[in-house]
Amino acid sequence: MPSVTEQIEAAERSAILRLENKIVTDSPLYRSGATDPRELPPWFAELSKDPGTQILVGDDPRLPTLPEKPTLIDYFTYRFGPSQHLLQSARLAKQNGCSEKTVLACLLHDISVFGLLVPEHGYWGAQLIAPYVDEEISWAVRYHQALRFFPDPAVGYEYPESYIKWFGEDYEVDAYIQRDYEYAKHHKWYMTAREITINDLYAFDPEVVISIDDFVDLIGRHFRQPAEGLGYDDSPSAHMWRTIMRPTKFL
Numbered sequence: 001m002p003s004v005t006e007q008i009e010a011a012e013r014s015a016i017l018r019l020e021n022k023i024v025t026d027s028p029l030y031r032s033g034a035t036d037p038r039e040l041p042p043w044f045a046e047l048s049k050d051p052g053t054q055i056l057v058g059d060d061p062r063l064p065t066l067p068e069k070p071t072l073i074d075y076f077t078y079r080f081g082p083s084q085h086l087l088q089s090a091r092l093a094k095q096n097g098c099s100e101k102t103v104l105a106c107l108l109h110d111i112s113v114f115g116l117l118v119p120e121h122g123y124w125g126a127q128l129i130a131p132y133v134d135e136e137i138s139w140a141v142r143y144h145q146a147l148r149f150f151p152d153p154a155v156g157y158e159y160p161e162s163y164i165k166w167f168g169e170d171y172e173v174d175a176y177i178q179r180d181y182e183y184a185k186h187h188k189w190y191m192t193a194r195e196i197t198i199n200d201l202y203a204f205d206p207e208v209v210i211s212i213d214d215f216v217d218l219i220g221r222h223f224r225q226p227a228e229g230l231g232y233d234d235s236p237s238a239h240m241w242r243t244i245m246r247p248t249k250f251l
């Protein structure tokens, strides 16, 4: 009869995911909360126990493979599944007569939520796209993070009802969000970020299904697609695109 420690160890070892005979690793962020990030993951111990072990370092076979030179549209197709919210926001901005730059900002505003990270999504999203778009677009994506908490009735933006429901009546934003709002509201691009929030809230309509194909021309005009493929260029955010491409790549 194995001891309790041995049983726990056996259970942990069997919980290690192997694909194509290779251990699949995960990042501390995936585990934090469900487990204490200070604890070593079971796969880490396995590496030292079994010297013959191989690790997944390329494409994750569970995910669709991106083309050799992936484009923004490929990321929408193969990674950003529930992106109707983005497409509908962009469509609404277009209907409301916004500039093409603003429509693209709406199309990309929550790109981090759908492809990278949910917390601090405006900041991550802005960083992801900054090398490829006009500075005004990434600025607007960054500051929509703060502006969505602050009404501006003069231009038709009220505090979202859904936020009262989700966060509670007495929710107060963090001090850095307040600070970023104060900065953004006097900025020359304030209205570009504000337009994101105006076209954001009521954008989701389950009856309307929009394809990214509707925005191919707009993306072509305003998104500087790198010739090497998004992720394989040497921009400051190329590694972030590669992480979306291969989220379980070891190191």
Ligand SMILES: [Fe+2]
Pocket: 109, 110, 121, 122, 144, 145
């Ligand atoms: Fe957002």
Ligand SMILES: [Fe+2]
Pocket: 085, 109, 110, 200
């Ligand atoms: Fe949004």
